[in-house]
Amino acid sequence: MLNTDRRRLLAFGAILPFASATPAFAQAMADGVTGGDWDLSELFPDWTAWETARQAVLATLPRLAAYKGHFGHGPDAMAKAMADISDVSKDAVRVYIYAHLSADADVRVSKNQEREGQASDMFTALSEATSWVSPEVLALGAEKVNAYIAANKTLQDRFAFSLSQTLRGADHVLDAKGESILASSSAPLTGPDDVRSQLTASDMPRPTVKLSDGTEVRLDDQGYSLNRDAPNREDRKLIFSEFWDSYAAFSNTLGAAYTSKLKGDVFRAKSRNYPNTLSWALDGPNIPEGVYRTLVEEVNRGLPQLHRYFDLRRRILGLPDIGYYDIYPPLVTLDRKFTLPQMRAITIEALKPFGPEYGKLLTDATTKKWMDPNPRTGKKSGAYMQGGAYDVHPYLLLNLGEDFDSMSTYAHEWGHAIHTLLSKDNNPWETYDYATFIAEIASTANEVFLSRYMLDRAKTKQEKLFYLGSQLEAARGSFFRQTQFAEFELKAHELAEAGEGLSGEKYAEIYYDILRRYHGPNMILPENVAHEWSFVSHFFRSDSFYVFQYATSISAGTWFADQIMNGGKKEQKAMIDVLKAGGSDYPIDILKKKAGLDMTKPDVYRAFVAKFSETMDEIEKLL
Structure with a gap:
């Protein structure tokens, strides 16, 4: 009889017939490690230790408040104060x-909330x-601050x-008083998100x-x-009808929460002297407004290709018409399920084009207890990677099924995690937190590589149609749909x-009009899907x-994938260098x-739409 570890290796060999030898991931799996439920004790051993740390902060x-007025005493005084503030932060x-992850593990536990x-x-x-801090830095002026930086290594490095x-x-x-007031407002301004999260996770009746x-x-x-x-x-049809009716029943409550959120954004933008909320939101990472508006313009320019996709989907599914409830089924069925160990194995192989440094980090990290992978009642829905614990490691919350979409989610979130590890290894705490604009490139590039990897190894027409279809769905979901949201x-x-009257009904009306434009005249849109906005x-x-950064990211991720696949080590290094840069620049x-890669120009978006069209051409040839 084969022992358990040997059988596990053989199982991996069965799903990876292209491997000529036992790969590194299989060797790691021989120890029986699958990266199961996360271990939060690496943050704190218990709530007593957590409370001690909270009180210490x-x-x-x-x-920290007593450092006020000390920056003018010289570069060493500034460095001491800033280092202390940073370490406490x-x-x-x-x-x-620790509190956030514990709360999301079961939103019904009020104590954790x-x-x-x-x-x-x-x-x-x-x-x-x-x-x-900021008012005092500005009071010194650029000339003196730059002289301080030149004179002190801590200021230079961190x-x-x-x-x-x-x-x-x-x-x-603002001045110190104004900044203090805005700081005090941060907690109450999260109220709308808290209300929606609790309502949808625990209080809203579900059919x-x-x-x-x-x-x-x-x-x-x-x-x-x-x-x-x-x-x-x-x-x-039944699922869509009942589910969106459940959201429609709370349209007034969710509308009120969102209106409150919007007013909070307007308050913050006006308080900081921005002309509008978009410029306020994009100013931190220094993203020109034109990037956002160019994306929307180019996606609208490409909508005929999206409408072509919907008709192609209708024909492949053999439907007399196409409705919003027909968007999610795969173009063809693939009776293949993926266990968590299999997801890990395939993902590691698929991402080998990133090179050995990336592969080693991924292979090692996915053996750890950093992930909570399975859905359960009360657990926060969706998926995310939390990488803020600089001295520990990333944590991942997932709600995986056993299908290819779940494996794509697995690859996506581990893209964030490896990005975090690469940034941490190459940056101090102060600059390792990278901007979202780049974060989603790292994760969506993983999805692109995974899909192409599976397509390259597809042996039947059915498999090829499935993975080509998954590429189209990724484009629809991340490029077109996210821009629709934007x-x-x-x-x-x-x-x-503009001070317009707003309500859940008004948001539904706006959203439905946008849905109609994006999905074209032939798409059947039940009226209750207008409430999908509150699901986001x-x-x-x-x-x-x-x-919008999901759309810019899949465009850039596809660009990087093409560069690496069609290039060599230079292109591979460029991608890794982007990940290692962390938050050291805009x-x-x-x-x-x-x-x-210049994201201010329309080229990358036009190339993505062209790739979307080419993928449909490939499918047409197979039909």
């Missing part, structure tokens, strides 16, 4: 992450205690970029439906996401800025105008300097 605040992030609130309040207090950012934003920094095979499905957000691609069309988000903010949790988060500049 709070105890430092008088000391790093500890505070660790405190918050309370602790997350305490951690958020701690951050507000920290912001208040250090709100004098704070030069952040100081330059402060100087760049001089027109938007249970019986499918044609007798299966009963509870349609919470996870249940909907896992079953919206049901093979039976009547089941899909249009809605911009329109909602513009209405709030990103709209309620404090990091406004986030979603994202637009990192991409241009390290890889020669």
Whole structure:
């Protein structure tokens, strides 16, 4: 009889017949490590230790506040104060992450929600205690600050970029009192997101439906996401009808929460003297407004190709017409399931084009207890990587099924995690937190490589159609759909800025009009899908105008994949250098300097639409 470890290796050999020898990932798996539920004890052993750390952060605040007025004493005084503030901030992030991850593990546990609130309040207090920093830097002036940097190695190595950012934003920094008031407002301004999260995760009644095979499905957000691609069309219609009705029933509440969120954004933009909320949101990472608007313009220019895709989907599925409930089923079925160990194995192989350094990090990291992979009642829906604990490691929350989409999610989130590790190894705490604009490039590039890897090894027409279809769906979901969201988000903010009356009904009306334009005249759109806007949790988060970066990222990720596949070590190095750069520069500049990619021009978006069209051409040839 073969022992358990040997059988596991043989199982990997069965799904990877192209491997000529036992690969590194299989050797790691021989120890039986699959990267199961996360181990938060690496952050804190228990809540007692967490509370001690939280109190320790709070105890430092008088000391940090007392540094006010010391920057003028010279470069060493500035370096001492900034280093102390930074070190305390790093500890505070660790405190918050422990509470945040614990709360998301089961949103029904009210005590953990309370602790997350305490951690958020701690951050507000920290912001208040250090709100004098930017005004004091600006009071010194650029000439003196730059002289300080030249004279002190700590300022050079850890704070030069952040100081330059402060100087760049001089027109938007208030006096010490104003900064203190804005710092105090940060916690209450997260209220709309908190309300929506609690409502949708625990308080909103969710329907249970019986499918044609007798299966009963509870349609919470996870249940909907896992079953919206049901093979039976009547089941899909039922799922969509019941699920979106459940959101429509809370349209007024969710609308009020979103209106509050929009007003908070307008308040922050006006307080900091920005002409509009978009310029406020993009100014931190120094992204020109033109990038956002060019993306929207180019995606609208490419909508005929999206409409072509919907008709192609209708024909392949053999449908007399096409409805919104027909978007998610695969173009062809692939009766293949992927276990968590198999997802890991295939992902590691698929990402080998990134090179040995990336591969080793991924192989090692995925053996650790850094991930909570499986869905369960009460767990926060969706997927994310939390990489803020600089002295520990990234954590990943996932809600995986056993299909290819779940494996894509696995590859996506580990893209964030490896990006975090590469940045951490090459940057101090102060500059390792990279901008979202680049973060999503790292993750979506992984999805591109995974899909192409599976397509290259497809042996049947059915398999090829499946993986080509998955590429089209990735394009629809990340490029077209996220830009659709971005249009809605911009329109909602513009209405709030203009002082227009807003409500859940108004948002549904706006969203439905955008849906109609994006999906074309032949798409059947049930009226209740207009409430899909309230399903998009990103709209309620404090990091406004986030979603457009999924579209820019899949464009850039595809560009990088083409560069690496068609090039060699130079192109591979360029991608890794972008990831290693972390937050040491502005994202637009990192991409241009390290890889020669200019995201301010329409070329990358036009190339992506052309690739989308070429993929449909490939499918047409197979039909």
